[in-house]
Each structure stands twice: as C-alpha cells, then as structure tokens.
Amino acid sequence: MASSTISDDHVRAAMRAAIKAARAVPRTLPNPRVGCVLLRPDGTQIAVGVHHGAGTPHAEIDALTQAGDEAKGATAVVTLEPCNHTGRTGPCTKALIAAGIARVVHAQTDPDPAAAGGAKVLRKAGIDVESGVLVDEAEALNVEWTYAVTEGRPFVTWKYAATMDGLSAAPDGSSKWITSAEARADVQVFRAEVDAIMAGTGAVLADDPRLTARGKDDLPLPVERQPLRVVVGETPIPSYYRVFDRVAPTLVLPTRDPDAVLAAMVERGIRHVWLEGGPRLAGAFWNAGYIDRVIGYIAPAMLGSGRAALEGEATTLADLRPIEIQDLRRIGPDIRIIGTPGAAPREEMD
Known part of the structure; x- marks a missing residue:
C-alpha cells in the first residue's frame, strides 16, 4: 500500500x-x-x-x-x-x-x-x-482513564470548599453555602466529566445533597449522563433524602475502608471518582494515599470555629504534605486551586 x-x-x-x-x-x-x-x-x-x-x-x-x-x-x-x-x-x-x-x-x-x-x-x-x-x-x-487502566484503581479527585481559615462547616455541621453560586456552577463542569460522585453519610445527613451533575439553570443532566452516586459510611440514610431520587443511580457502601470502596468501584468499571463531603471520608482517602488531585474552592470569609476541610492523621509539622499547584484562578469572589499531592513530606525548614 x-x-x-x-x-x-x-x-x-x-x-x-x-x-x-x-x-x-x-x-x-x-x-x-x-x-x-x-x-x-x-x-x-x-x-x-x-x-x-x-x-x-x-x-x-x-x-x-x-x-x-x-x-x-x-x-x-x-x-x-x-x-x-x-x-x-x-x-x-x-x-x-x-x-x-x-x-x-x-x-x-x-x-x-x-x-x-x-x-x-x-x-x-x-x-x-x-x-x-x-x-x-x-x-x-x-489522564484519569490512563491512570485507572495502568494502576488498577479509579483516579480520585477530592473537591472541597472552605473559608480562608480552612473550615468547611460551622460548629453545627452546616456547610451550605460557603462558596458562591459561580463556584458551585464551576463544580458542575467537573462533575459532568466523572463517572462517580462520592460523599460520606455524615455529609449527606447534614446537607441532603443531590450529588448530581447539573447543567444550565441548575437543571440535572439526563439520567444516562449522570455519574453513579456513591454514599459511604455505616450510618443509615433515610429513604426520603434527595440522594435516593430518580435523577441518578445510587450505590450505598456501608463501610469506612477506602480499599473496600475502591474495590467496589473497580467491580463496576468506574475510572474517575469525584470525592466531596465530608472531612472524615476525605481524611480516610488522604491517609491511605488515594487522593490523586485536589480541587479547593476558598471563600473570602472566616468562620472562626467549626470543622476543618480534612481530618487527617498529622501529628507534627513534619507530616506536612506539599501540593503541586497546576492551576489557580478566581471563580466569582472565590479562589479555585487545582493541584496534585506530593509523594513525600516537605523537608523541615530552619
């Protein structure tokens, strides 16, 4: 030829x-x-x-x-x-x-x-x-598909919203809404690209989120384009919560083990998990080394007390892990930071 x-x-x-x-x-x-x-x-x-x-x-x-x-x-x-x-x-x-x-x-x-x-x-x-x-x-x-194919587990993106003092919820557990409507609309662009949206039972009980991908005028995308909703944790969720509506499929995993969660995702052919809500679930994935990308929305506001965005296991400053920033920009009044976690703690500074 x-x-x-x-x-x-x-x-x-x-x-x-x-x-x-x-x-x-x-x-x-x-x-x-x-x-x-x-x-x-x-x-x-x-x-x-x-x-x-x-x-x-x-x-x-x-x-x-x-x-x-x-x-x-x-x-x-x-x-x-x-x-x-x-x-x-x-x-x-x-x-x-x-x-x-x-x-x-x-x-x-x-x-x-x-x-x-x-x-x-x-x-x-x-x-x-x-x-x-x-x-x-x-x-x-x-990037996410290649990672899943070569590493044998889904790529995990952790999204969080926090105040400038690093808090994602008030002392009473409420977190709606820390960031602006512009930031929340920006999140929907990312959600539409993943095949699973995951949250812990604590966050679901506190906020009753839909965990769906939505488009123009905040309307949900068609069911066939919706990511799988995954609720992780041992606390029961009442059936009337919005996560069980007919807008998207929902999977409940009554476990706190990140390995078991990711194994269930592999069984279902999931390549990219969007992890949001709450700090305990995020901390479990962070401690296990299973967070591959971080997307943080920082609101120009202070709470003074409340729950941190992440509940990890750090005990000293030597446990500090660097984030390699890939993108930083303003979304409405908020700041969006996209980065990847470093592999090792930052060296102690003099």
Whole structure:
C-alpha cells in the first residue's frame, strides 16, 4: 500500500483538530476520549470523527462512516492507538484496513492490555504507522482513564470548599453555602466529566445533597449522563433524602475502608471518582494515599470555629504534605486551586 507524503505540519494540525474534537465531549468514561481526522493525500481534511461513550462508534469508525469511499488511500490521524479489541464494537484496526487507509498517525499508545497492539496489526497489513505525535497533548485528554487502566484503581479527585481559615462547616455541621453560586456552577463542569460522585453519610445527613451533575439553570443532566452516586459510611440514610431520587443511580457502601470502596468501584468499571463531603471520608482517602488531585474552592470569609476541610492523621509539622499547584484562578469572589499531592513530606525548614 502506498505511503502518504502529507507534510508534518498538516499532520500536526490534524492531530490538534482531533484533540479538540475529543475534548469537546464531556464524558466518555469508562472509555477514553478519542478523536480521529482523515486526510486526503494532499493534506486536506475529509472527516472528523469522535467517540461519544460506551456502546457508540469509536472515533475511527465515526470518521470512516463520514468519509465513505474517500477513505481509501487516506491518512488517519488519531489521538489514541487504534484498538485491536472486540467489545461492544469491533476492532478499529479491522475497519481501517478494510477501508483502505494508507497511513495511520496516532499520539498516545494504548495502555490497556485488552485493546493494545493495534499498531502492530496495522503494520502487518501494510499500513504505514507513526506514533507519538503531540503525545503530551493527547495524553492530557485521558489522564484519569490512563491512570485507572495502568494502576488498577479509579483516579480520585477530592473537591472541597472552605473559608480562608480552612473550615468547611460551622460548629453545627452546616456547610451550605460557603462558596458562591459561580463556584458551585464551576463544580458542575467537573462533575459532568466523572463517572462517580462520592460523599460520606455524615455529609449527606447534614446537607441532603443531590450529588448530581447539573447543567444550565441548575437543571440535572439526563439520567444516562449522570455519574453513579456513591454514599459511604455505616450510618443509615433515610429513604426520603434527595440522594435516593430518580435523577441518578445510587450505590450505598456501608463501610469506612477506602480499599473496600475502591474495590467496589473497580467491580463496576468506574475510572474517575469525584470525592466531596465530608472531612472524615476525605481524611480516610488522604491517609491511605488515594487522593490523586485536589480541587479547593476558598471563600473570602472566616468562620472562626467549626470543622476543618480534612481530618487527617498529622501529628507534627513534619507530616506536612506539599501540593503541586497546576492551576489557580478566581471563580466569582472565590479562589479555585487545582493541584496534585506530593509523594513525600516537605523537608523541615530552619
């Protein structure tokens, strides 16, 4: 099969278009976000395909369907190595070969053993294959999915809201609302991207939260787009609480053990857990080393007394753990900080 002579600039531009298309899909979990652009031999674009979630066509199939006969001799630029796996849909390698694709350029190599090996299959069929183009940008699409696949447990993001003096609830346990409407709307953008929202029984009893992903005008997203609601703890929750409404599915785990919780998530194919409420549950995950990202909303206000955002096990300043800040910005009147926990305590300062 003849090789394509499309320039590197055309390929990189197509990869950026594929990444942009994949990023526009709010959630595909438990599958990865994937985009695919098909190019003619002269470098012009034929089609842009994207994966919309489990059970829907993969990005390559979407692009091939749009292209029809024009796919023959084309170059496929894909954010993730084409799969060599039959699940709810067939392997993308087979479809690319059957369509007569001349060249495949992919960014990230598939880390999932069940689906990997696509590049090898394509080369064996006589298709030119190149990997690693804009790999860092493509990997950023699927940080949580990649972590879950390679580490064998869900990626855990801990979200909290606190006052400037570090308190997440008043002495009476109330915490509605510490942060602004703008911050709460910002949270919904993140919630829509995860496949499980988790809270402890104490937080559920105190605030009666919905634990759902909501869109415009604070209306809940359709049930099929809702993350699984997970309530963790041994205290019973009355059936009339909002967490048991029909807006989203709910799982109750009567345990305080983070290992047992994550094992239950793995059994259900959960890749990304959004952990919020309350400080005791967050502390258990923090102490176990199971928090992979922290998103904190800090309100310009003081309480003076109440409950801290995190109940950990620190006893001295030597237990201080650094947070590597990835993003810091103002959301309404509040400050949002996104970071990743450091692996070791900070060295003692003179």
